[in-house]
Amino acid sequence: MNVVTLSQIQFAATGMFHWIFVPLTLGLSIMTAWMETKYVTTGDETWLRMTKFWGKLFLINFALGVVTGITMEFQFGLNWSEYSRYVGDIFGAPLAIEATLAFFLESVFIGVWIFGWNKISKKAHLTTIWLAAVATNVSALIILLANAWMQKPVGYLIRNNRAEMNDFLAVLTNGYGWIKFIHTLLSGYALAAFLIMGVSAWHLLRNNEKDFFVRSFRLAAVWAFVASVGVAITGDMHAVEIARFQPSKFAAMESQWETKRGVGMNLLLFPDVARECNSIEQICIPNALSVLAFHDANAEIKGLKDFPPELRPPVTPTFLSFRLMVGLGTFMILASLAAIFVSRSKNFSDNRAFLTLMVFAIPAPYLAEQFGWLVAEFGRQPWIVYGVLKTADAVSRSITSTQVILSLIGFTVLYGLLGAIDIFLLVKYAKKGPDKDVSSIINVQGRA
Amino acid sequence: MDVSIFQIIWFVLWGVLWAVYFMLDGFVLGTGFLAGFLAKNDTEKRVLINTVGPVWDGNEVWLITAGGATFAAFPTTYALMFSNLYSALVLLLFALIVRGVSFEFRSKLDSAVWRKSWDLAIIVSSFLPALLFGVAFGNIFKGIPMKNDFATLSFSYDGSLIGLLNPYGLVTGVLFVLLFAVHGALYAAIKTTGDLSSRSADLANKLWLPLLVVAVAFLGYTYPATKLFDNYLKVPVLLIVPLVAVISLLLVKVFAVKGALHKSFLFSCLTILFVVFTGVTGLFPNLIPSNIDPASNLTIFNSSSSLLTLKIMTVVAAICVPTVICYKIWVYRIFRERVTDKDVLENSDAY
Numbered sequence: 001m002n003v004v005t006l007s008q009i010q011f012a013a014t015g016m017f018h019w020i021f022v023p024l025t026l027g028l029s030i031m032t033a034w035m036e037t038k039y040v041t042t043g044d045e046t047w048l049r050m051t052k053f054w055g056k057l058f059l060i061n062f063a064l065g066v067v068t069g070i071t072m073e074f075q076f077g078l079n080w081s082e083y084s085r086y087v088g089d090i091f092g093a094p095l096a097i098e099a100t101l102a103f104f105l106e107s108v109f110i111g112v113w114i115f116g117w118n119k120i121s122k123k124a125h126l127t128t129i130w131l132a133a134v135a136t137n138v139s140a141l142i143i144l145l146a147n148a149w150m151q152k153p154v155g156y157l158i159r160n161n162r163a164e165m166n167d168f169l170a171v172l173t174n175g176y177g178w179i180k181f182i183h184t185l186l187s188g189y190a191l192a193a194f195l196i197m198g199v200s201a202w203h204l205l206r207n208n209e210k211d212f213f214v215r216s217f218r219l220a221a222v223w224a225f226v227a228s229v230g231v232a233i234t235g236d237m238h239a240v241e242i243a244r245f246q247p248s249k250f251a252a253m254e255s256q257w258e259t260k261r262g263v264g265m266n267l268l269l270f271p272d273v274a275r276e277c278n279s280i281e282q283i284c285i286p287n288a289l290s291v292l293a294f295h296d297a298n299a300e301i302k303g304l305k306d307f308p309p310e311l312r313p314p315v316t317p318t319f320l321s322f323r324l325m326v327g328l329g330t331f332m333i334l335a336s337l338a339a340i341f342v343s344r345s346k347n348f349s350d351n352r353a354f355l356t357l358m359v360f361a362i363p364a365p366y367l368a369e370q371f372g373w374l375v376a377e378f379g380r381q382p383w384i385v386y387g388v389l390k391t392a393d394a395v396s397r398s399i400t401s402t403q404v405i406l407s408l409i410g411f412t413v414l415y416g417l418l419g420a421i422d423i424f425l426l427v428k429y430a431k432k433g434p435d436k437d438v439s440s441i442i443n444v445q446g447r448a
Numbered sequence: 449m450d451v452s453i454f455q456i457i458w459f460v461l462w463g464v465l466w467a468v469y470f471m472l473d474g475f476v477l478g479t480g481f482l483a484g485f486l487a488k489n490d491t492e493k494r495v496l497i498n499t500v501g502p503v504w505d506g507n508e509v510w511l512i513t514a515g516g517a518t519f520a521a522f523p524t525t526y527a528l529m530f531s532n533l534y535s536a537l538v539l540l541l542f543a544l545i546v547r548g549v550s551f552e553f554r555s556k557l558d559s560a561v562w563r564k565s566w567d568l569a570i571i572v573s574s575f576l577p578a579l580l581f582g583v584a585f586g587n588i589f590k591g592i593p594m595k596n597d598f599a600t601l602s603f604s605y606d607g608s609l610i611g612l613l614n615p616y617g618l619v620t621g622v623l624f625v626l627l628f629a630v631h632g633a634l635y636a637a638i639k640t641t642g643d644l645s646s647r648s649a650d651l652a653n654k655l656w657l658p659l660l661v662v663a664v665a666f667l668g669y670t671y672p673a674t675k676l677f678d679n680y681l682k683v684p685v686l687l688i689v690p691l692v693a694v695i696s697l698l699l700v701k702v703f704a705v706k707g708a709l710h711k712s713f714l715f716s717c718l719t720i721l722f723v724v725f726t727g728v729t730g731l732f733p734n735l736i737p738s739n740i741d742p743a744s745n746l747t748i749f750n751s752s753s754s755l756l757t758l759k760i761m762t763v764v765a766a767i768c769v770p771t772v773i774c775y776k777i778w779v780y781r782i783f784r785e786r787v788t789d790k791d792v793l794e795n796s797d798a799y
Contacts (some may be wrong), residue, residue, distance in 0.1 A: 077530025090524020096516035
């Protein structure tokens, strides 16, 4: 394999691994902050125990998200130095801003939150988790604005053999990035809420700490539903942007080969790339795709055949990832809606079938997150910056395939090991349940 | 304003970010690779890890910021530095990843095998970055075998991982290791109590002489091995920078012997800052020189971003960096007390 393919595999592997941990950080940081707020405002000790228990899972997960993030920043230079040189003038700025604005805030105040329980007042302590949580969310915004520039480049001109920024505001207000940010953020909230529901269900099936886990479950059910619906709405808005600005990605997502007006959507569909058509096309909803893409039943959709084969994204993976993501998202809306009603019924904790379902639902949002990343990145190929720079031209020239094979092996072994340990610890602490006694914290927290 | 003003501003910031990173992560790395030798039992090890617990992550962000600033202000340097030094930086990355999770994971299981494994991981993953950063900066001071043509955009590099382990690179590597060792031992001494604290102070005292010897060797070797002295010969007043480094290093010992360990640590901070400034001042206006072709040097002029980007980044830095420094000082004040056995055993979130 050549350096380009190997570097792509490495970037995908390290990026997707990083992306196992980040959505939970985004969601659980806010939910933990919410729980601590309830504790500080009501004084109810159960909220404190919830903060400590879910916060512990948050921290175990957070550690791996942080350290694997360093890899992402370094890799632009390591493997994609032509990219870095070509777009650094415009792409480097958000990365530097993310570090100075968000990463410092996040890492410094997480430290205070972990170690500061007995050292600062209740309110100051509450402030630290909110600062850290908001900072994680802000970092997601900045990095997605950077990614949005790769998808829909704005505010630049080609000068001095590279892309130079000429309108910073355009980069910051790139609508593509903002919609993607809200879509991604809400998906993280939904993922965290499904994790809370799943772990709570596991304990309720064993009759552990009934009050504690029923309260956690009910709170998470509402979060999960609102967030999942929000994900669908912003997903629809995002699809409109993609149809307008990245027609080849949209065509691959929908496996649409011919350019037509008033295109319908086939519920059963499978692409046949070699013959440039679909091998299965069944149960068509008339005009649905045109409505989805442009909110107009007669709108024209560009088909893949409008693009020369070398400018098409890999159709089957893009198409499959998209369908799977949407399917899982739909399941999440239905499951969380059911969870709201079931968790308010009288004998909720005896409903073993539903509780078991919710335990097994934990991986659903995780898979949806991964498929979402795949749609976004597969769909952009063969471009690294859509319409501006090809991935194949972006790779470092001074590295050899042997070097990348060795680093890829290293990452695989190291990440595999750390991932297994992290999941082992998450499961262990999730099963252990909340600490009974939190009095040591409350006593000392009486101090101003 | 002219673009060169901003290029110079960002050169200074670039040097400051690296220097502050080494000053702050220096004691975390040093405490990390010494923890296994300083501590006599599990609780003492945990005390040492918890002295850096609340701050290590925030300190590491200075590295991310230094990297991000290089990317934003000098994208060509960022691109060529990282890709040319690929293997060394990947190793560094592995070490930093392991170091971070080790702190978080170590105390999460009450098993001797588990904790011993993480102890080993902490030693290796703290030692390796100290050495590799030193080797990397030694090679940057010296120049790396690259040929760059900025007009035709042809860039080539003729080095290897083994090539980086040249004598000057290794001397700088050992210098960094010893700087961080003394720094970390002093930090441990002022952040712990009783026997552990005095053992740490003893170690700092003992390591100081080897540090001095290597520092002198480094300064002497720098003359034939690099072009760093050119700037000092041109503008002799700049010699104040290495002078501050040398005086600080001597004061580290003076105060350590007296038992004034806080002052000693403070001068250890200054030593690290000014050792980095010494190198960076000598580099100017190069960021990374080439040792085979002066025209191939990556300078602040041929590798920088556009004027607009530099201006925007200057505004961002002017707002964010002072803010960060303010809240970091506040955080260091919150955790100014020494860490005791009790702190570690009673806090369920302690590392």
